Amino acid sequence: MQQEDIRMVTETLKGDSEAFKPLVEKYQNRLYDLALRMTGNIHEAEDIAQTAFIKAYASLKLYNTAHDFSNWLYTIALNITRNRLRRLSIINFFSLERFGFPEGENAPPEPVDAHDKPEESLTKKELLKCLDKAVRNLPVSLKEVFVLFHFHETSLNDISIRLGISQNAVSLRLLKGRKLLYKQLAPKFPEYFKNGTHDKKEADYVKR
C-alpha cells in the first residue's frame, strides 16, 4: 500500500500530474468523511478535502518517503480542519441556527450502516445519528482522536503521528471522548450500552 503511494508520489514529482489521480481517488472519501464528521457541513468538508489534496500536491517535494503517505495527508487535512473549525466557531456564534433556524442543506446525510437489518435499523440509525451529532459537539482535540480511532480504524501509533502527540495522550483523549459520548448516549440507548454500564465505575461516572 505504502509502496504504491510512494510510486505515485514519485511519478507526480517527475511532472506527471495524472499520477496524483489514484491518490486522490484512494483518499478522497477518507478525508471527506473525517472533515464532515469534524465540521458537520458537507460543503465545508468537500472544500477541506479538496484543499488538503491541493496543498499536498503543492508541497509534495517536502514529503519524506520514509514516512507513511496517508499519515502525512491526514496531518494536512487535520490542520486545515482545525483552522476551519476555528473560523466556523466565530461564524456559528452569529448564525441563524443559534436562533432556532433549521440546519438546511449543509447538514450531513443520514448515517449508513453496512449491516442494516429492518428490525434493528431504526434504533441503530437513530443511535448513529445521535452519535454523529454528539461527536460533532465534542471538543476538537477529543473529536479528532475519536473519529480517527473508531470511524477510520486508525491505530494509536498512527493517530499519535498524525496529531503529533504521544500515544498516552491519544489514549487519554479517547477515554475522555468516549466517556463524554457515553454520558450523552447511554440514557437514550441503554440496550447498546448495557455492557458498558456493568462496570460500577462507569455507572458511577454516568451518574456523576
Added chain:
Amino acid sequence: MLKDKENLEGVFNKICAQTKLLETRDLWPDIKNAVEKPKRQIGFLRQPLWSRTAVFAGLAVCAAVVVFFIPGASENIKNGIKKLFSINYSLQLRDSAEVLGGLLVTDAQAQEITINNMLLRIKVTSLDEKAVRIDVSIFKKQTDGSLKLLHNPAIVTLRGSPAEIQVSDEKEPVYRLKLTPREQKDLTAYKCALEPIKP
C-alpha cells in the same frame, strides 16, 4: 479504570463497526484544474507568490532610491503635491539692460528676482479653482546690505487672465508688471513682463 476503558472501547467499536465512510463526489477534476493552473501561467506569473511579492517590493525600493537621488527630485515631488505656477518674466530698470528669466512659484511660497539693487519677491496663492492672488514685494538694497520695502502691491486675478500691477519706486510708478498666471508646469505657458513706464 482499565476495565472502564476496555468496556467503553468495545461498546463504541461495536457501534461504529462497519459504518461506511461517507462518500464524496469525484474531487479529481477540480483538483486537477487547480494543480495544473500554475503550469499554464508563463514567465513571471509562474514564480511563487512570495517571489513575486519580493520582486515588486524590490522594484518599489529601487524606484524610491533612484528618485530621491535625483537632485531636487524630492523637492519636485513635494511641489507636485502643491499647486505649481511658473512665470516667464522680463525685467528692465530704467536704462539698464533687460533681464529675462523663468520662475517657478509654488503655491503660497515666495520666489525672488534680483536685478541691480532691486529685489522682487513674487508670491502666487491659489484662492480657489479659478482665482489666484499675486503679491509682489519690491525691495531696494541699501548700501549696508539691508533691504528696504518700497512697495507691496497685490492683485486677485483669474487663472489664464492677464493681470497688471503698477510697481513704484520711492517716488513714482516706474514699472508695470504684466503676468498671466496659469497652473501649468511648462514655463512657456506663463507670461509675465515688467515694462518700464515711460514718462
